[in-house]
Amino acid sequence: MSAGLRAAIVGIGATEFSKNSGRSELRLAAEAIAAALADAGLRPADVTGLVTFTMDSNAEIAVARELGIGELTFFSQVGYGGGAACATVHHAAMAVTTGAADVVVCYRALNERSGRRFGQVAAGAATAPTSAGVDNGWHYPMGLSTPAATVAMAARRYMHVYGATSADFGAIAVADRRHAATNPNAWFYQRPITLAEHQRSRPIVEPLRLLDCCQESDGAVAIVVTGLGRAAGLRAAPVVIGAAAQGSGPDQFTMTSYYRDELTGLPEMGVVARQLWRQAGVGPADIRTAVLYDHFTPYVLMQLEELGFCPRGEARHFIAGGAVEIGGRLPVNTHGGQLGEAYIHGMNGIAEGVRQVRGTSVNQVPGDGPVLVTAGTGVPTSGLILRRG
Secondary structure (H helix, E strand, C coil), rough: CCCCCCCCHHHEECCCCCCCCCCHHHHHHHHHHHEEEEEEEECCCHHHHEECCCCCCCCCHHHHHHHHHCCCEEEEECCCHHHHHHHHHHHHHHHHHHHCEEEEEEEEEEEECCCCCCCCCCCCCCCCCCHHHHHCCHHHHHHHCHHHHHHHHHHHHHHHCCCHHHHHHHHHCCCHHHHHHCCCCCCCCCCCCHHHHHCCEEEEEEEEEHHCCCCCEEEEEEEEHHHHHHHHHCCCCCEEEEEEEEECCCCCCCCCCCCCCCCCCHHHHHHHHHHHHHHHHHEEEEEHEEEEECCHHHHHHHHHCCCCCCCCCCHHCCCCCCCCCCCCCCCCCCHHHHHHHHCCCCCCHHHHHHHHCCCCCCCCCCCCCEEEEEEECCEEEEEEEEEEE
């Protein structure tokens, strides 16, 4: 465990995952948080801190009112979209370790299919009077105005340099959908795919196909964090936060940092990886299963390399033969990931990491080794190592 953090996850909760929730994002947040507190055996009155994404539409004070949470002594928001996921838990862990709060809830709620769809062009993004607007102004005029378009640039370069193919990317989609097919909470429950189906799926932006791209989902997920002392007396066995880290690399932009010397890696994940291994006192060979942020399949391969599971350019060989499926050397995204379960900006991946440590996943990986969880890639990002108490 990190010498600095003395915190654990003690509750997880979620709404159903759908394409049209039929209710507000505030209600989704309240439902997920209520479920997470019930899982922990805690009440809203026990909560003294809240953490969410800057992209979440639900202010902490609004969530507190809806749930009957009283005084807050800590509240925090993390930027950079999906890169914030594990960082919300990181902030919560620091808060309870330092005494800034006793019980902190991390949450993310969005109607990303029935409401604002992130995969579409955001009109005005390149003219916003912010530094992000300036950054977007470098690539929007070139037609690179959606997440898929920006990732496609890096994916094509990766293929050129290392010989990866669309079928290599497809292996990630097949693995995720296989895991989702046995997860009753997944949108693609009982709907696995074959590599041939991946290869037949329609092009989105070369070289990405439809089945290389994550879902658009409605739903919410919440995570409850408290100190180790209090965690020991709660309903569920605590899931210890063995390590937590954030990272941004040199010349960082978002989704693809075009002005780096190379486009074939994710240096921000390397920054996170080095901190995680050092804090937890473990390495890639010790990890039992990994939940890797899978908004686009090529970035899963790059993550495996940045995290040290294989040398650069070798991820296509590492994943061959079902190595990232159940029964393989490193099962990845046992809940189905954002490709198969739902896209809740990576928060559902943290919940799956907790289930793996608890031993309650529908696709449980044997053993008691640590579990790795990562957040969004191509942006400043974050990660966690979770283990048994």
